[in-house]
Amino acid sequence: MEKVLNYIGGELLPASSGAWLDKPEPATGKNYALVPDSDEPDVQRAVEAASRAFPAWAATPATDRARLLRRIAEAIRSRMDAFARAESIDTGKPLSVASTVDIPRSILNFEFFADAVTQFSSEAHQTDNVALNYTLRTPLGVVGCISPWNLPLYLLTWKIAPALAIGNCVVAKPSEVTPMTAYLLSQVCREAGLPPGVLNLVHGLGPKVGAAMSRHPDISAISFTGSTRTGAEIARVAAPAFKKLSLEMGGKNPNVIFADCDFDEALATTMRSSFANQGQICLCGPRIFVQRPLYERFKEALVTRTRALKVGDPLEPGTDQGALVSQQHFEKVLGYIDLAKQEGGRVLTGGKRASVPGRCRDGWFVEPTLVEGLDSACRTNQEEIFGPVASLIPFDQEEEVLAWANSTKYGLAASVWTRDLQRAHRFASRLHSGIVWVNTWMLRDLRTPFGGVKDSGVGREGGWDALRFFTEPKNVCIKL
Numbered sequence: 001m002e003k004v005l006n007y008i009g010g011e012l013l014p015a016s017s018g019a020w021l022d023k024p025e026p027a028t029g030k031n032y033a034l035v036p037d038s039d040e041p042d043v044q045r046a047v048e049a050a051s052r053a054f055p056a057w058a059a060t061p062a063t064d065r066a067r068l069l070r071r072i073a074e075a076i077r078s079r080m081d082a083f084a085r086a087e088s089i090d091t092g093k094p095l096s097v098a099s100t101v102d103i104p105r106s107i108l109n110f111e112f113f114a115d116a117v118t119q120f121s122s123e124a125h126q127t128d129n130v131a132l133n134y135t136l137r138t139p140l141g142v143v144g145c146i147s148p149w150n151l152p153l154y155l156l157t158w159k160i161a162p163a164l165a166i167g168n169c170v171v172a173k174p175s176e177v178t179p180m181t182a183y184l185l186s187q188v189c190r191e192a193g194l195p196p197g198v199l200n201l202v203h204g205l206g207p208k209v210g211a212a213m214s215r216h217p218d219i220s221a222i223s224f225t226g227s228t229r230t231g232a233e234i235a236r237v238a239a240p241a242f243k244k245l246s247l248e249m250g251g252k253n254p255n256v257i258f259a260d261c262d263f264d265e266a267l268a269t270t271m272r273s274s275f276a277n278q279g280q281i282c283l284c285g286p287r288i289f290v291q292r293p294l295y296e297r298f299k300e301a302l303v304t305r306t307r308a309l310k311v312g313d314p315l316e317p318g319t320d321q322g323a324l325v326s327q328q329h330f331e332k333v334l335g336y337i338d339l340a341k342q343e344g345g346r347v348l349t350g351g352k353r354a355s356v357p358g359r360c361r362d363g364w365f366v367e368p369t370l371v372e373g374l375d376s377a378c379r380t381n382q383e384e385i386f387g388p389v390a391s392l393i394p395f396d397q398e399e400e401v402l403a404w405a406n407s408t409k410y411g412l413a414a415s416v417w418t419r420d421l422q423r424a425h426r427f428a429s430r431l432h433s434g435i436v437w438v439n440t441w442m443l444r445d446l447r448t449p450f451g452g453v454k455d456s457g458v459g460r461e462g463g464w465d466a467l468r469f470f471t472e473p474k475n476v477c478i479k480l
Helices: 040-059 062-078 080-091 095-119 152-165 180-192 206-215 228-241 263-279 292-307 327-342 398-405 421-430 463-469
Strands: 006-008 011-013 020-025 030-036 124-127 131-139 142-146 169-173 199-201 221-225 244-248 254-257 287-291 346-349 369-372 389-395 413-417 435-438 471-479
Touching: 006 040, 006 180, 011 180, 020 080, 040 131, 040 142, 040 169, 040 199, 040 206, 062 080, 062 095, 062 152, 062 180, 080 095, 080 152, 080 180, 095 152, 095 463, 142 152, 142 206, 152 169, 152 180, 152 221, 152 463, 169 206, 180 199, 206 228, 221 228, 228 244, 254 263, 254 398, 263 292, 263 389, 263 413, 287 292, 287 398, 292 346, 292 369, 292 389, 327 346, 327 369, 327 389, 389 398, 398 421, 413 421, 421 435, 463 471
Parallel strands: 142 169, 142 221, 169 199, 221 244, 254 287, 254 413, 287 389, 369 389, 413 435
Antiparallel strands: 006 011, 006 199, 020 030, 124 131, 131 471, 346 369
């Protein structure tokens, strides 16, 4: 059984306590690895290593830091098959998804910020002929990055790449549920020649490792992606210490389809936005609002396509839907399907555990599920399920669906489908959402800010926003 190790001060180490956590494969339900059950002493050791490394790393020219990030990216690319297979086994997602989405995007994160840091600039303002004001942006020092289990390497690198590029040293906590590609990354960093202590990866449970990071006085900032509940706890602990916080949390995103949409494009993309990664993406659109003249036709076509999705072994070609990430999450999703029925919902397709024969017979698979007959205010349509469950709701007027779309406590993303350009601009501007896609979904430019409003979070990641988050501005005023 493979043992994942922490990466601290350039060394691969077990938890100081010697304790381990079981790591099951979602597709089989059987343990296949052990993960360090790290604690506060491991976080302390990582912070000390990062603090020692920081002066030299911050003084390293940006071009040299960028060169190292590109070296890491190329090392991942050269091991693409190994990384993709590890991600598929660890998460339960289809190997095809890990190969074409997760790992390529992880590589791009390093490459993008390697380029971005060499183009990063400050501002200057001449005050008449009296003074020149300019802004310096300096790295914060030791920063903390906490990433989730749904897109493990993708979101881990989305955080650590800008932090490292701009000159910080990082203590990161990958999810204990999906640690394997972070472990592979630590091996790559050693081979690529990243100086010891610049990046430290501490595996373990949130209440131990994440909590220790949040309260550590020498960690200047926390970048977190995960549940709203955990984000609130991080804010409660970290805010009194005046740490910088970026919290990207839950979503219950609306997908609003007007009758004048491009039907085929809206249908195909709604399939993706409902069930990509088994619905385990914070940007998925599980609330599907369809204008009434189109509703029956759209529903029939969507049900037909959903029934055709192949649920199966994530490692087999042709699998569309893999396993949910853990038994706990599997039971949560099935519980929400039961709740939808109790609230009066009609299951149009799916609605139960999926049977996958062979080696996956005990895996955590759920049939892609569509429900109708529920109003926008019920729990099924207000709470984040984070699984392959979507609800269909007909609407008549723009104002009506706008109120429903904005009715949840979340505000991360939304999709709007219409050929009416004026409506598209008008409707998008009134949605309570950090991201709005019009006639598309998950089309991302890495230069743009990413994040939500309301209970979906505070702060923005991506592009200059990420580099600004991981720096401290200092104004210098020189009298002329």
